[in-house]
Amino acid sequence: QVQxxxxxxxxxxxxxxxxxxxAASGRTFRGYAMGWFRQAPEKEREFVAAISWDGxxxxxADSAKGRFTISRDNAKNMGYLQMNSLKPEDTAVYYCSLSRxxxxxxxxxxxxxxxxxxxxxxxx
Numbered sequence: 001q002v003q004x005x006x007x008x009x010x011x012x013x014x015x016x017x018x019x020x021x022x023a024a025s026g027r028t029f030r031g032y033a034m035g036w037f038r039q040a041p042e043k044e045r046e047f048v049a050a051i052s053w054d055g056x057x058x059x060x061a062d063s064a065k066g067r068f069t070i071s072r073d074n075a076k077n078m079g080y081l082q083m084n085s086l087k088p089e090d091t092a093v094y095y096c097s098l099s100r101x102x103x104x105x106x107x108x109x110x111x112x113x114x115x116x117x118x119x120x121x122x123x124x
Contacts, residue, residue, distance in 0.1 A: 009118030022079035022096030029077040038092035047106040093117040
């Protein structure tokens with residue numbers, strides 16, 4: 001089992017930045033691809049970004065490209081999502097997740113472990 005805890009969410013004005021963190025404990029963090037998803041009120045959970053187990057590959061949703069950066073530090077069992085130029089439509093609960101998949105995937109059912117989420121609210 002792996003436990004994931006997100007932090008770093010909050011209230012920010014449009015155009016601002018936030019850095020989300022994901023702390024992993026339990027089984028080794030290394031070896032899992034990591035993804036970030038988000039869910040806005042009354043909307044489906046959607047993919048934001050993913051990174052391979054070694055950090056060599058990254059993939060972003062169109063909505064995140066050029067504004068968000070996913071990263072990880074396997075030595076610290078930590079994952080990150082740097083979010084810049086935030087927009088009101090980025091308001092959601094953000095979740096980090098881990099997948100055993102050998103390739104980066106955008107589908108939530110291919111992720112095995114999930115955190116409890118952290119709220120991000122962007123005001124206009």
